[in-house]
Amino acid sequence: MSEARRAGGAAVGVVQVTGELIATRRVGAYHHLTIVAPGLAEVARPGQFVALAVGGRTSATLLRRCFSIHKVSPSGTYGGTVDVVISPVGPGTEWLARLRAHDEVDVVGPLGRPFPLPTEPLPCVLVGGGYGSAPLFWLAEALRERGCHVEMVLGAATEQKLFGVVEARRCADGVTVTTDDGSAGTRGWVSDVLPDLVRRTGAGVVYGCGPMGMLKSVTDVATATGAVAQVAVEESMACGVGVCMTCVMPVRGNDGVTRMVRSCVEGPVFRGDRVRWDAFSDGVCRVPADAVGAPREGGH
Amino acid sequence: MGIFATTRHTEQAHEAATLQAEPPTSAAVDMSVDLAGARLPSPMMTASGCAANGRELARFFDITQLGAFVTKSVMADPRSGRGTPRMAETPSGMLNSIGLQGPGITAFVEKDLAWLKQAGARVLVSIAGNTSVEFADVAGVLRDSDAFDAVAGVEVNISCPNVANRGLVFACDPLASAKVVALVREQLPRDVPIFAKLTPDVTDIVQVAQACVKAGADGLTMINTLLGMVIDTDRLRPQVAGVTGGLSGPAVRPVAVRAVWQTRAAMREGRLPTVPIIGVGGVRTGRDALELVAAGASAVQVGTATFNDPTAPVRVGRELRDLLHEKGFDRLTDAVGVAHERTA
Numbered sequence: 102m103s104e105a106r107r108a109g110g111a112a113v114g115v116v117q118v119t120g121e122l123i124a125t126r127r128v129g130a131y132h133h134l135t136i137v138a139p140g141l142a143e144v145a146r147p148g149q150f151v152a153l154a155v156g157g158r159t160s161a162t163l164l165r166r167c168f169s170i171h172k173v174s175p176s177g178t179y180g181g182t183v184d185v186v187i188s189p190v191g192p193g194t195e196w197l198a199r200l201r202a203h204d205e206v207d208v209v210g211p212l213g214r215p216f217p218l219p220t221e222p223l224p225c226v227l228v229g230g231g232y233g234s235a236p237l238f239w240l241a242e243a244l245r246e247r248g249c250h251v252e253m254v255l256g257a258a259t260e261q262k263l264f265g266v267v268e269a270r271r272c273a274d275g276v277t278v279t280t281d282d283g284s285a286g287t288r289g290w291v292s293d294v295l296p297d298l299v300r301r302t303g304a305g306v307v308y309g310c311g312p313m314g315m316l317k318s319v320t321d322v323a324t325a326t327g328a329v330a331q332v333a334v335e336e337s338m339a340c341g342v343g344v345c346m347t348c349v350m351p352v353r354g355n356d357g358v359t360r361m362v363r364s365c366v367e368g369p370v371f372r373g374d375r376v377r378w379d380a381f382s383d384g385v386c387r388v389p390a391d392a393v394g395a396p397r398e399g400g401h
Numbered sequence: 402m403g404i405f406a407t408t409r410h411t412e413q414a415h416e417a418a419t420l421q422a423e424p425p426t427s428a429a430v431d432m433s434v435d436l437a438g439a440r441l442p443s444p445m446m447t448a449s450g451c452a453a454n455g456r457e458l459a460r461f462f463d464i465t466q467l468g469a470f471v472t473k474s475v476m477a478d479p480r481s482g483r484g485t486p487r488m489a490e491t492p493s494g495m496l497n498s499i500g501l502q503g504p505g506i507t508a509f510v511e512k513d514l515a516w517l518k519q520a521g522a523r524v525l526v527s528i529a530g531n532t533s534v535e536f537a538d539v540a541g542v543l544r545d546s547d548a549f550d551a552v553a554g555v556e557v558n559i560s561c562p563n564v565a566n567r568g569l570v571f572a573c574d575p576l577a578s579a580k581v582v583a584l585v586r587e588q589l590p591r592d593v594p595i596f597a598k599l600t601p602d603v604t605d606i607v608q609v610a611q612a613c614v615k616a617g618a619d620g621l622t623m624i625n626t627l628l629g630m631v632i633d634t635d636r637l638r639p640q641v642a643g644v645t646g647g648l649s650g651p652a653v654r655p656v657a658v659r660a661v662w663q664t665r666a667a668m669r670e671g672r673l674p675t676v677p678i679i680g681v682g683g684v685r686t687g688r689d690a691l692e693l694v695a696a697g698a699s700a701v702q703v704g705t706a707t708f709n710d711p712t713a714p715v716r717v718g719r720e721l722r723d724l725l726h727e728k729g730f731d732r733l734t735d736a737v738g739v740a741h742e743r744t745a
Contacts, residue, residue, distance in 0.1 A: 115460050117711060154709055161493040163650055163685075163709040209711065339488050339495060340708040343457035346450070346473075346499045347488035361481045361502060366457070380484075385642055387484040394479035394505070 115342075116140040120208040122200050123179055128186070130261045131232050132198045133171070135184050138208045142173035142181030147240035148310075148333050148370045151183060151210030152341030155193040164339040166193045167365070169236040169310065170211060183208065186235040186264060212341050213369045216240050216308055216331055222248030223305030226298055226328075227273070228291050228319050230311025231257045232264040236333065237310060241272040250274050252302055256291035256315070260284040292318035299326045306331060309373070313381055320373030330373025336364040351377035351389050359392040427726035432718070432733045434468065434699050436677045437594035437619035439553045441468035441523060441700070444733055445690075445718035448681050448704030449474055449527035449556060449598070450499065451649075452714070454513035455520060461711040466718070468700060470522045472513065474529040474558040477538050479505040483563070484642040489631040494650025494683070495705060496629050498643030500563045501529055506539045510546035518551035525596070527556040533571075533581045540588035552593060556679075557585050557618070560600035560625035562647045572600045572625070575612035586617030594619035596679060601653075601660045602628050607667040620677040622702070623660045627653055650683055650705040657682025658696045665697025665738050685713065687720020694721070694733070695740040 116138075124135040141151070152165035168185040175181045189198035200206060216236075219225070225244050227237045234255050241251045253273040257263040258281045266285070269276045277294050278286025287294055292315070299307060299322055309319035310333040323330035339345040343366040352362045353375045362368070380386050388395045434444045449471045452458055464470050482502025489496040503509065506528075517524050526543060530536035540555060559571035559581050571577045582597055589595060597613035599606060601624040610621055626647025633640040661680045667673040680698025684690050685706040693701050701721070706713040721733075730736050 117461060160709075161651075162490060163493070163705060164488075164490050164495060165708065207710070337486060337488060339490075339497075340711070342460075342711055344451060344453045344711075345488070345497070345708050346453075346482065346502055347485070347497065349482065349485060349487070349502070384636065385484060385486070387642070388481045392481050394481040394502075396481065396483070396500075 114140070114144040115210060115212060117207070117209045120183075120206050121179070122204045122206055123182065123202055125200060125202065129263065130188065131264055132187050132189060133184065134187065134197065134200070135182050136206055136208060137179045137181070138183045138210070139180045141183055141208065141210050142175040145170050145173045145183065145211035146215035147236050147243055148216035149211035149213050150341070150369060151185060151208050152212060152338070153185075153197065154207035155196045162193050162196070164193070165209065165341050166197065167212070167338045167341045169233075169333065171235040172239045183210070186232045188232055209341060213365055214367070216333070216370050218243060218247060219249065219306055221305075224250040224252070224302040225306045225308060226252045226254060226295070226302065226304045228254045228295065228307060228309040228311070228315070229256070229264070230291065230315040231262050233311030233315075233335070234264050234269070235310070237308065238265060238268050238272050240308060245272070250302060252277070252298055252304070254279070254291050254295060254298065256280070258282065290318070291315060292322060295319065295322045296326065299323065299328055304328050309333070311335070316373065316376075317378040317381070320376070320378065324374055331370055332373045332376070333369045334364050334371060334376070336369075338365050341365050350386055351380045351392050353377065359389050361388060361392060427723045430722050430725045430730060430733065432722055434677075434733065436554065436679070436700060438592055439469075439594050441553065443468040443718055444694070444700040444721075445714055446525060446679065446700060446702040447471045447707065447714050448702035449558060451704035451707050454509070455517045455522060458707070458711055458714075459520065462715045465521045466715050468523065469525040469553050470517060471525040471556060471702060472509075472517070472527055473503060474501055474527040474561060475503050475506050475509045475539065476501060476529050476531070477506055477535050479503070479508065486641050487643070489640040489646070491629070491631060491648065491650070492652060494648055494652035496631050496641060496646040496648050497626070498563050498641040498646035500643060501561060506542045510543060510548060514546060514548040514551060518548040522551065523553040524551050525554045525556050526552055527558050527598070528585070529558040529561060530581070533577070533584050536581045537584035537588050540585045544589055554594040554596060555585065555589060556596045556598050556622055557582060558598045558625070560598050562600070562602075562626060562628045562645065563643060570600055572598070572609055573603055575609050578609055579612040579616035582613050582616040582618045596620040596622045598622040598625055599660070600625045600627075601656050606660050607663055607673060610664050610667070611673050614674050614676055618676070620679065621664060622679040622681060623664065624653070624657045624682045627656065651685050651689070652683065654683025654689060654692070658692050661693055661698050662696040662740075666741060668697075669738070669741060684717060685709070687717050687722075687724050690717050690721040691724050691736070694736050695738070697738040697741065699734070699737050
């Protein structure tokens with residue numbers, strides 16, 4: 102779409118730094134970490150992510166954990182800082198949640214392609230599922246600086262799992278909250294409130310970050326109303342830097358051809374209508390038969 | 402409170418003490434190796450499939466510092482690889498089921514190899530095939546490519562477990578291994594060494610090594626991943642889409658040390674011609690690399706540790722050099738297989 106362009110292109114100036122944790126606090130079901138990461142904050146853009154090593158230098162959990170950048174402060178008291186929001190659900194994220202101020206954490210970033218920003222001041226809707234909302238607040242600020250009207254929709258299973266409702270009220274023109282159990286906002290899913298909101302605001306772009314199922318819904322709603330969907334995907338990654346080939350997903354290119362592309366370097370932000378949502382079901386993504394180099398009968 | 406410096410600290414105090422005791426610095430250790438005619442300034446390499454094809458890691462370190470950059474195994478045609486999930490974390494390691502995703506040899510030589518050449522890298526090209534003829538065809542396209550002069554050697558991946566026949570890889574069968582090696586050898590000039598990459602999932606790795614060397618392999622790379630499996634206990638189903646996968650990481654290092662040891666021992670006993678061994682499997686530190694060297698490896702690849710630390714292939718090289726210096730070695734080659742002389 103001509104109205105959207107990439108804000109920064111592929112990551113340049115990626116750094117690996119031993120960062121110092123300077124703040125950690127619980128926010129609902131999540132932990133919000135602030136890490137001094139010189140050289141990273143200066144070049145990061147909304148939608149990019151960082152890959153954190155966990156467990157220290159002799160860790161038995163070798164794979165990096167990747168998190169959307171929640172915000173950056175290029176010139177704080179301690180030098181550039183980066184903030185991430187984590188959900189402690191496994192040994193790596195629990196280790197991160199146990200870190201205390203002045204502990205070290207190895208950070209690689211910024212990684213991946215950021216959210217493209219519209220060149221015109223179009224109305225935009227930003228949709229976050231759970232802590233998938235983390236990167237949307239500085240995106241909202243960047244959009245409003247360009248004169249865009251910004252609406253945010255935050256959805257989660259329950260109130261505890263919402264992230265950033267107060268912050269959303271500060272940085273968006275309107276905020277809608279949904280929870281599956283009705284403990285906050287409208288009972289239901291973001292896709293229940295999204296169609297009306299997109300139509301009412303005449304949104305040109307719908308940005309989304311959260312679980313795959315939600316991103317598909319966001320894409321469906323955007324497509325039905327003529328808006329462009331830009332979604333940041335959550336795929337399991339081992340390295341975050343493009344060498345492990347585990348985070349691939351089927352995406353159509355400009356030539357209309359589907360390829361298995363790495364979400365860490367070609368994503369994590371994709372145009373929703375380019376993602377082959379038909380390939381995903383029940384936690385598995387198969388290779389579409391028409392993808393380049395797809396397995397023949399019998400598999401690879 | 403301090404803001405931490407960005408560089409990874411070697412143990413500087415320790416290094417300083419060593420420097421005082423012994424005037425030559427660790428930089429004086431001769432780390433060069435000759436791998437069957439391929440002269441390399443360093444024994445350190447990336448491991449195939451753990452480093453993509455160069456551009457990604459070049460953002461983190463100068464890839465010309467490596468002895469060789471080992472590319473991801475390339476086949477004749479473009480290949481999507483398997484669906485996802487492709488990975489499961491395991492204790493001190495991981496299981497992967499990528500399925501040899503790649504661009505095919507033609508696009509590889511035009512884009513990836515050409516890029517590595519202009520970057521000044523020495524390249525160990527890993528090739529794969531569904532049949533022995535496909536291996537040969539891939540080697541032929543490589544030989545005829547414009548960037549072939551960047552190729553320091555060819556690694557023949559006869560041991561990837563992520564193929565349709567599930568671990569029944571060429572390298573489980575001495576005859577099948579020999580056939581692939583012989584056909585690839587015919588396609589390449591004599592001064593380009595070929596290394597057969599072996600699996601430890603066999604009863605007798607020496608027997609497979611013998612077959613490969615007899616068929617024309619100039620050296621051996623060992624080990625590839627071990628065939629493994631993880632069950633997702635939430636869904637009670639295999640965790641990776643390919644059902645089984647290759648196990649790698651520090652968890653498998655003792656298996657690699659054993660495989661290198663057995664093969665080097667066979668060479669010392671005259672059961673196998675002496676050829677260089679490239680050790681790979683679970684190397685994360687210079688100490689790990691030294692284990693493989695002492696067991697008989699002339700060069701060392703760093704694989705899964707790169708996912709944890711993208712600079713690992715060169716960091717491990719520095720740590721290995723420092724360790725060799727500390728132990729009084731002037732040359733890396735003097736340490737190769739040294740443990741065979743020191744058995745209790």
